[in-house]
Amino acid sequence: MTEARAGRPQVSIIGAGAVGTATAHWLAQKGIADIVLTDIVEGLPQGKALDIQQSGPIAGFDVHLTASSTGYDETAGSAVVVITAGIPRKPGMTREQLIDTNTGILRQVIDQVVPRSRDAVIIILTNPLDAMTYLAYKVSGLPRERVLGQSGALDTTRFRTFLAMELGVSVRDVDALVIGAHTDKDMVPLASLATVRGIPVQTLLSAERLEAVVARTRRGGAEITELMKQSGFTAAGAALVEMIEAVLLDRRRVIPCSVYLDGEYGERDLCIGVPVVVGFGGMERILEAPLSDAERAAFAASVAAVREQLAVLKL
Numbered sequence: 001m002t003e004a005r006a007g008r009p010q011v012s013i014i015g016a017g018a019v020g021t022a023t024a025h026w027l028a029q030k031g032i033a034d035i036v037l038t039d040i041v042e043g044l045p046q047g048k049a050l051d052i053q054q055s056g057p058i059a060g061f062d063v064h065l066t067a068s069s070t071g072y073d074e075t076a077g078s079a080v081v082v083i084t085a086g087i088p089r090k091p092g093m094t095r096e097q098l099i100d101t102n103t104g105i106l107r108q109v110i111d112q113v114v115p116r117s118r119d120a121v122i123i124i125l126t127n128p129l130d131a132m133t134y135l136a137y138k139v140s141g142l143p144r145e146r147v148l149g150q151s152g153a154l155d156t157t158r159f160r161t162f163l164a165m166e167l168g169v170s171v172r173d174v175d176a177l178v179i180g181a182h183t184d185k186d187m188v189p190l191a192s193l194a195t196v197r198g199i200p201v202q203t204l205l206s207a208e209r210l211e212a213v214v215a216r217t218r219r220g221g222a223e224i225t226e227l228m229k230q231s232g233f234t235a236a237g238a239a240l241v242e243m244i245e246a247v248l249l250d251r252r253r254v255i256p257c258s259v260y261l262d263g264e265y266g267e268r269d270l271c272i273g274v275p276v277v278v279g280f281g282g283m284e285r286i287l288e289a290p291l292s293d294a295e296r297a298a299f300a301a302s303v304a305a306v307r308e309q310l311a312v313l314k315l
């Protein structure tokens with residue numbers, strides 16, 4: 001590992017588990033930022049960072065990776081901080097227990113990270129995603145523009161993948177959005193707005209086929225977990241890097257993210273997935289998507305589900 005250099009933006013990834021490592025891997029390949037990987041497990045982030053660094057000569061990147069398992073000083077001055085630290089829900093664990101445990105971890109991490117990177121955009125991955133993004137917004141004291149939850153970026157890439165497979169076209173020509181809560185049951189894939197080069201998919205697929213694609217999107221994560229007995233991580237890392245790149249390069253990409261709503265979509269005081277213009281300052285603005293009646297009802301149910309999660313948070 002080599003020293004990070006002043007001048008190149010720095011991205012810190014807290015949690016060097018499966019998704020944190022995939023994120024570092026995809027991000028290194030972009031060559032747009034030095035990377036700091038941290039974890040509480042001694043040796044883990046150091047090993048992961050070194051492994052990725054050693055692929056640089058072949059992959060053709062010259063960014064620097066550093067790592068820490070003893071503190072947060074290395075993260076200072078980051079442009080973006082991604083938080084993946086936490087535990088996944090284990091068999092027998094209630095949602096409340098998961099919220100309790102990950103709330104403790106996230107509070108600890110935010111307390112360490114934010115004072116060292118006061119201008120950073122913070123991106124949350126820890127589950128339950130919408131509740132943890134809300135917690136991060138509340139305890140960090142940062143403006144809402146700079147606290148984003150990664151939810152819709154992953155659900156949307158899954159929706160686009162399955163639409164392209166069903167239609168037999170390139171994923172590059174499929175456009176779509178998934179909004180709402182980041183859970184199987186409560187995400188809202190917006191079938192009415194999905195297009196292939198501007199052609200509504202509703203005119204290309206039967207209602208039945210489209211519903212099957214929506215159902216597979218909802219179970220996009222669960223299908224992988226059932227197959228390999230572990231959560232997916234590659235697409236989640238790619239989704240995070242889509243957001244990181246939009247911030248670092250001020251791309252103003254339209255990416256569904258979990259953000260704090262203050263009247264948008266008729267809702268206040270919760271974080272939930274909506275289409276966001278993502279640029280240098282994090283959230284530039286929220287776009288209001290025209291929803292069908294069914295999608296509007298599904299979004300309302302999704303809001304109710306997130307409010308149930310928030311009721312468990314002790315804030």
Ligand code: APR
Pocket residue numbers: 014015016017018019020038039040041084085086087088089102105108109125126127128231232233
């Ligand atoms: N500080 C830093 N790292 C931590 C902390 C902490 N306080 N607590 C846990 N970690 C680390 C773990 O040591 C682990 O390496 O976070 C990492 C999480 O990685 P994985 O268990 O591999 O989980 P992953 O599949 O990457 O998912 C990341 O997404 O699904 C959610 O809530 C889930 O937290 C999980 C996150």
